[in-house]
Amino acid sequence: MTQISTHTVIPPRSTTSERSVGRPVDRVDGTAKTTGEARFSAEYPYPDLAHAALVHATVARGRITAIDTAAASAVEGVLTVLTHENAPVLKPPPSPNPLNLSSMVSGTSVSYLNTDEVHWNGQPVAVVVAETPQAARRAALLVRVTYDSLPATLDFAAEEENARPLKGDLLSQAAAKKGDPEAALAAAPVSVDLRYTTPPYHHNAIEPHATTAAWDGDRLTVHDTTQSIDWVRRHLALRFGVPVAGVRVIAPYVGGGFGGKGLLWPGTILAVMAARATGRPVRLALTREGVYHTVGGRTPSAQRVALGAGPDGRMTALIHTSVSRVARVGGRPEPVTAVSGHLYDAANIRLQQNIVELDLLSNTFMRAPGEAIGTFALESAVDELACELGIDPIELRMRNEPARNPIDGKRFARRLLREAYALGAERFGWSERTPQPGSMRDGRWLVGMGVASAYHPPLQLDAHLTLRLSVDGTVVVRCGFQEMGMGGATATAQIAADALGVPLSSVRVEYGDSALPVAPMAGGATQTASVAAALLTAAEKLKKSLLALAGRSGESPLRGQRLDRLEARDGGLYRADRQGETYTGILSRAGRPSVEVAVGSDSGLGAAAGQVRFMARFLRDRRRWVKAALGAHFCEVRVDRDTGEVRVSRWVGAFDVGTVINPKTAGSQLRGGIVMGIGMALSEQTLVDPRTGRIMNPSLSEYHLPVHADIPPIDVCYLNEPDPTMPLGLMGLGEVGITGAAAALANAVHHATGKRVRDLPITLDKLL
């Protein structure tokens, strides 16, 4: 078997000894990516590599009655055609259990190729393995499948009336109520009661999902485009009935995920199965269409937001209900209405989520699940209420800014929404806005300005890592986190450099490999905070060990010193009187090549204990206070008065995301979220034919992501104040950028045109 070395990254050389955190350091993986040196999952060479291609079902629900693989098998270079008739039998996917997060990693409950049942239009029903990708794809076209179709429920809009209330679980609540909101709404002097809808969306990461799998006896190496290497490893071990320790998942570079690579989808399983069946290393690189057919997207939603207020704008009632979908074969409901429990100080609140189950591929997480679409409805409705009241939309928000968490009266860890609006309004020039819709013009363009709040709760999971400092002064952080382009490796190197007082250039971070200590999946904007917490603990342990080593020698100025009286700087520990010693000096004298410390345990028992600790802390934390990354979006649009074409001309996002570790990568994350929000508002939608359940625009040509020409310069600014309850005061910022963005844009369109579009995307036909 080919040996794959653990992935490492050497940060760019730093010439100063100043602090790294807070500086716009270039990303440590930048050079490797721009030179093409970085290797993605479909790029690992193996001698004797075979290639796989999928055959997708063309019915939504039914049974396979016949599958003819003769023509496909006859194609030159085809090794095998796997179907439910000849595929290796795997153990079924485990039932999802919130106490064991890795049990929730399977995107669906279907045992691919171990059943003749078809559960969605696009489900893989055969896998062709061949000597070349061309032969595999050609043969895949020749597989003839006959189905016995069964009735299927496919039309979200038609099923909406059959939605049932969702039951909450440990991780998220599905309903909440305070006071008597319906009565308060009826009694309110001013009110709005509105319906908003959002379409299905897909992530469209630039790198399509791909897996390269190689077996060596019962040992398995998998290069997979995943946001959760540890869960993938556990799931594969379970399904293939091999020890977890023998499964290695490697994913140093992932070309964007946005949630679409958080769970495990058919391609990963089928590549590993194909490798098992053929005894060859196998690569399965999905086509873009294949990604649409086998990886879930965001649920559509239908939402009601009703707001009641007094003439002064103080809200008395807030009702937010939603219908979203899951599949019969899986999917988690997005917490669509949760955000409405936190933003406005209404005396009476009701939140309720409802779901329908359809015969489609499971939905899955997509950037800010819940908040992204929930804020569209809530923040549009607040703008509509502001219009009803004749109050400036920022002023209305400020009048309803709560002192405590509205839904349950818990304390906020802190709350800087006022400050975010003040900062954003100043930079944007909000005072130049004239309130009357349609009152601002620029030639043929109608100009509009809109605002909305961004909100995303941070989460911190358990990360394990080791930290080693060598006598040559180099530092190595080893932690199995994932890098999908967010800048996690860069931030981790910066944090380590500062915690130990060493130059950034001497820190190396190893990640993206399940052979490393286990880190949580990259999702929910959790990773940086989770790794930072473990890293800070490890750095303290490391410095203690070094101090103890130093203390053994009578020559050391550190002998008898306490760590909390020392400063870690310039590659060593120093007293207030500037006496001290370098780490290199301490290790040389002690005759030690290095010191290494570990945080967390990777043993089965240790990991289980870690899960329990996580859940306990999560629940305790949630009882104690409410915290969130927050922001204020300011959007200016131009709408062509003849054609209704909308162009975004300016954007300012002012955010409170706690400490900003790296303004360059943080800015990219937030800007990326806003770009995705612009797409969500204006042009993106997945077209699922309600007659067949078939996705009809599975391509970047017809699924309209924003292109460069759609995106104006985006001014991202931060309050940059540390959050007292988070490690280093940082909060994840991968998701908050998209929240509220679509509403800010829709509100700006209303201001420009006087037209409210409550049904995304705001295509021009809705403005004619």
Added chain:
Amino acid sequence: MRTFSYVRATDVPSALSAIGTGTGAKFIGGGTNLVDLMREDIERPDTVVDISGLPLTGVEELPGGGVRIGALTRNSHLAAHPLIRTRYPMLSQALLSGASAQLRNMATVGGNLMQRTRCAYFYDLAAACNKREPGSGCDAIGGFHRNSAVLGASESCIATNPSDMSVALAALDAAVEAESVRGVRRIPLADFHRLPGGTPHLETELAADELITAVELPALPLAARSRYRKVRDRASYAFALVSVAAALDVQDGVIAEARLALGGVAAKPWRAREAERVLLGAPAGEKSYERAADAELSAAAGTPENGFKVELARRAIVATLRELEGSGV
């Protein structure tokens, strides 16, 4: 993609000989559409005849002021050519509004004329499509068809032609020169593409064994102040919902001559002759433009999903003519 044989032609006679009767064979120029369709298993040629090495490039001035464009001229080259930019700006604008820079660098004039519809059901082998598989039905009717035809559609097909270039060529009265073993002939651009009727798989007048060798533009002084306006779902890299190619000659406040064609509304570039008739001799101004648009679109028929295109086309026509008038024609 299926296996196919590849023949590289070096001149027109060798290309015509390689294509034979045209059954199961395709010419390939830039390949930007054909290769895509072969990957999707929609086009399944046994033989691909590569004509990219043929001496059919170049943009030449004709006696009398017209221009002859070699069929293998790249879209980007044509758009940038001074003759096109000064005499037929609508054509330059149309080319630049299409696809992406990379695609325009590859795509040829002849290939652009031959590009096929972007209807989602044409692209999905699991769907019924009379264009792809005659007689199988049309899943676009009753399915997603927001960007389908509002003019000239039939019960068997409601697809649109996606070309921008062809819309400008239709307005400019271009002619397509085609060669086969039977000789050379000229097909007026306006007649080159077909409406679907009961045979939507037959998209052009070009015979299977014919090679497009050139496109000729007649002298047209008013085209020097012409315009192409494309309305779409994002700022770039999307097909037209509606597009308008227009040229206007106004003398003393009266419209002396007008050219108008629409894109995105039919299976062919839609030369708006009704509108031109109304414009001719009418006073320049909003009211005349509206009357002209209404006259052209009176035959338009939409569904709840694509009906907006009728109003959009009307507005785009009026806005484009208004802008042309404002620019001092």
